């Protein structure tokens with residue numbers, strides 16, 4: 001079933017979950033993310049963002065460009081805590 | 094024009110909790126500029142800490158809120174991941190030991206179950222900790238909750254009760270006539286109402302300005318590192334004694350330490366939340382990389398076993414700071430129909446349940462919570478108590 005299609009692999013969010021959240025009134029990518037956890041996993045939406053945009057495009061008449069209110073915070077790629085602790089300017093030698 | 098008995102400004106944990114208590118016998122509208130729970134209430138830890146509160150009124154308030162949590166999940170009919178896992182404050186070095194011994198004594202006297210444990214006992218409970226720590230305090234009364242789910246649960250419950258929620262709608266002005274609130278102007282139209290509740294958290298001063306009131310609330314920035322999912326390795330929340338010191342010092346944090354103090358927890362989905370710091374930087378969300386590495390450095394010193402865990406993102410929030418660490422839950426002195434419910438600093442998740450009840454009591458003018466409300470008035474900040482004539 002297409003409803004069982006996995007949209008966000010990291011957080012195991014199905015198409016059906018996304019559609020349900022849109023039907024509940026989620027009108028932006030951030031709202032969907034906060035409700036379903038789609039895009040919150042290790043890849044931080046790198047895989048599912050395009051799929052999410054397509055689902056929104058298909059199920060709503062919302063302008064996807066406007067509805068993309070996600071911000072991308074540092075770090076841009078996963079980094080170990082040890083490496084992060086050494087990355088700032090004034091870290092100890 | 095639309096009308097409402099009450100307009101609540103702000104859809105964070107505080108605004109939604111208030112809406113939940115007011116919805117019973119009124120037409121309530123909740124206006125949120127962005128998404129529900131996406132500002133401070135979606136960029137915070139999940140601790141309901143009791144052991145860290147100051148003796149006297151702050152403990153009393155925290156305990157009253159903690160009591161509401163006991164049945165909240167059932168009441169709201171949704172899983173909010175409320176867990177009574179206890180909490181620990183790590184004492185990193187001997188120099189904090191005396192201060193923390195004193196702290197435990199004082200908290201016990203105030204009726205909080207908290208005890209000092211030695212390094213061995215601390216490590217038995219939290220194996221992730223370093224063998225270099227001096228000890229810890231532990232309280233079985235500390236609990237945790239998922240703040241995202243909590244705000245969503247309140248929002249869902251209020252929708253069932255008939256509250257109208259407007260997302261993506263910014264309040265731009267409040268209309269006053271003869272010293273009374275008569276309407277709220279939003280970017281999408283005007284709502285006639287005689288009662289406005291300012292629950293805009295760190296943004297509450299901007300709302301209060303609309304009616305000519307200065308609020309002594311300042312945004313105190315905090316950052317949390319979020320890790321990939323890992324197997325369960327942290328039980329309950331962990332703070333460090335430095336955090337207690339930083340939290341209870343209200344002056345500007347010094348620049349080299351960035352106000353860093355550990356807060357560590359693990360969500361039910363397995364992500365670690367590694368914090369944090371306290372800085373006054375206005376509403377600037379761009380955190381310098383040095384701050385992130387300072388937080389990481391501090392965390393790995395106390396919990397070296399986290400070294401190879403990968404951080405996948407960070408979140409930044411503004412604690413609504415007041416200089417006595419307590420929220421303002423109060424009518425405005427010179428404007429009729431304007432209630433302030435903001436300024437919960439780093440305790441808004443813990444205090445959200447009681448805040449809804451307090452505001453409902455204030456609106457209903459019953460005397461159930463008079464003792465509490467008397468302590469939370471705006472005019473306790475003397476500078477703001479100047480009479481206009």
Ligand SMILES: Cc1cc2nc3c(=O)[nH]c(=O)nc-3n(C[C@H](O)[C@H](O)[C@H](O)COP(=O)(O)OP(=O)(O)OC[C@H]3O[C@@H](n4cnc5c(N)ncnc54)[C@H](O)[C@@H]3O)c2cc1C
Pocket residue numbers: 102103104105106107108124125126127128129130131132133134135136137138139140141142262263264265292293294295296300313314315316317368369409410411412413435436437438439440441442443444
């Ligand atoms: C790093 C960090 C860690 C924390 N950890 C904990 C913890 O472990 N335990 C705990 O109890 N507390 C914790 N806190 C504190 C807690 O997060 C806050 O006290 C709480 O979230 C405040 O909630 P609020 O609803 O008042 O504010 P917010 O969640 O910020 O809600 C205010 C809302 O008002 C809206 N708004 C603003 N202006 C307008 C306008 N003009 N029109 C319409 N809407 C508007 C905003 O969009 C926002 O959604 C932490 C905070 C931080 C930053």
